[in-house]
Amino acid sequence: MNRPSPSGKRVRVILLTQVIGPLDYRLPDWMDADVGSVVVVPLGPRKMVGVIWDEGVFGDEAVEEHRLRNVLEVIDVPPIKRGLRRLVDWVADYYLSNHAAVLRMVISSSAALSAGGTVTEYRPSGIEPARLTPQRAAALDSLVDAQGLVRELAEQAGVSEGVIRGLVKAGALEPVMVSIDAPFAAPEPDHDHPELSDLQEAAAKVMRDAVRSGGFEPMVLDGVTGSGKTETYFEAVAEALKIGKQVLVLLPEIALTQPFLQRFEARFGVEPATWHSGMKQSQRRRVWRGVAEGRAQVVAGARSALFLPFANPGLIVVDEAHEISFKQEDGVRYHARDVAVMRGKFEGFPVVLASATPALESRHMVSIGRYKGLEIPSRFGAAKLPRIEAIDLTQDQPERGTWIAPTLLKALEERLERGEQSLLFLNRRGYAPLTLCRNCGHRFECPNCTAWMVEHRLVRRLACHHCGHVMPPPDKCPECSAEDSLVPCGPGVERISDEVKRFFPEARTIVATSDTLWSPEKAAEFVALVENKAVDIIIGTQLVTKGYHFPELTLVGIIDADLGLEGGDLRAAERTFQQIAQAAGRAGRADKPGEVYIQTRNPSHPVIAALVGGDRDGFYDAETEQRRRAGAPPFGRFAAIIISSEDEREAIETARAVGGSAPQVDGMHVYGPAPAPLAMLRGRHRQRLLVHALRSVELQSIMREWLGGLEFPRSVRVGVDVDPYSFL
Structure with missing residues (x-):
């Protein structure tokens, strides 16, 4: 017997949960909503947010009309437009991802779905609480210029929300009413016309x-x-x-x-x-x-x-x-x-x-x-591109235990005498990339990753740059118990900073990395110091190789140009060329000429030779031809499959099952499985497979069918990286 269908039209909704795919609902006749509207729908006993993705009948597999549940609410925000919905579809398809995961990047602010008005934030009042515990004191010290919700202030101060609420109750933090829909000032297209070349x-x-x-x-x-x-x-x-x-x-x-x-x-x-x-x-x-x-x-x-x-x-x-x-x-x-x-x-x-x-x-x-x-192809105004010279470290050797060659030291001294600024570039955070015991040779490794712990002397910590694990440097070796036996190996920017201070004790230096410039405000402080000539020498990572314009900066020294060329990464040569070219580009951006010294043990390497000779096109042409011969991007395609588990055997067995079921397709090869170069990350053992295909191969559809037909243990994670940039 056919049951009468309730009044309304069928709509397909993508929910903001990756656990379940698109579902069909009924949009009641009295409810006004277009495709793209953000809605609230029932899912079991819960209410979920989703987006109406389509409407109409969806084929033989569609749920029967009488079983459809009603959309509960249309949220008062503009519908997601068709072009952006098509982009979500494309990203999910191309990168073999879940629709809901992509849609969550569109509806990335849950607060945006609520009604307007005001919200209560808190800021320091200047009143010291009667009971000033160490936690409260540390929180107030870190929140001097801060303002935000209780949760946000707790996160910024690194304390519990209870500590922040206690400070509010004690009067040390005062409430501030903030309009959450304040208008935006309109930019004026004709405000200040520049003179263009x-x-x-x-x-x-x-x-x-x-x-x-x-x-x-x-x-x-x-x-x-x-x-x-x-x-x-x-x-x-x-x-x-x-x-x-x-x-x-x-x-x-x-x-x-x-x-x-x-x-x-x-x-x-x-x-x-x-x-x-x-x-x-x-x-x-x-x-x-x-x-x-x-x-x-x-x-x-x-x-x-x-x-x-x-x-x-x-x-x-x-x-x-x-x-x-x-x-x-x-x-x-x-x-x-x-x-x-x-x-x-x-x-x-x-x-x-x-x-x-x-x-x-x-x-x-x-x-x-x-x-x-x-x-x-040329710099603006009178500025000229800097002169670039390679320093052969096998001939022009730094003093034992140091990393700055005599030629570069002399150039730094000349800039200091002239009152000009210098930049030393090394793309390695911290003080030293490896700490070991000189007595027994023990190396400090992250307990969660197959990576060395990096010494950060400024904050007295050993840190893993992959998972974030930190620990204080021990007083003695955990392996042999020898005291005062720990030695740093290799340089990071902090160690180069110490070296600069030893050679030039009067120089005003600053270390610029993601550890020190971790917010727009910190970056603004850095810029102000350099522009006001309060800094003589900047020691920085790739963070300072782009976007900055410092007219008084006339010298750039690349501490270790060979660092990025190690490891056999597909894009190693290109990435190193880009980094050094960008770092070199900080020199001589105004009327004073710039000079760049590249320290290397292999000055004949094609990347170094191209930089010194100013032959950018020649480098790119050679790199393009190498990629063409190898069938590498942009002439071929790669996709990585990363399998991880807390159980090493389970990860290996799953990876073998994935590799063993790989389809035989002309123009496509599957390499592996093999342990990932970073074989453990955040406590999970990792295996990798690499898929290499001609551009004519329909890679996404093949991989979707291949991996979609497999069942994986609940504790195993399988990730796909289409067009990978990292091979760790």
């Missing part, structure tokens, strides 16, 4: 025309360091603002946010909205709603800003587009550069990839006509 203007015109005409147009803005790429693409931003479009500028590092905001404000009169992991909940809600409602016209953010629900997008700029930090290495393993291009394609607007050292993949797309190439 002819080369800049030519590139700017192409971008302005593309923005004005609309439609998808991927462009690579390839300008040497110091050529004024930011001022050039700002012209495209201004054009988008003039025609009422929204703009997203992606930045690779949170530490680059503050310098960018200052340059943006100088050009447009106000700062843009920002989006990054360090934001408070109220800030995230304000930006998310402002973007969705079209009130936030320009957003500068980290890669996750790519999934914000823009109401009327007209331009995406990916600044420093070559940066590997645009590749997400956990969760949904997407590359923001490539996803930005796809978002422009689905929503019909230009995308600009700006870099002084574009990725080989981007250059290839220009060469075959898929992307438009825009070049600025």
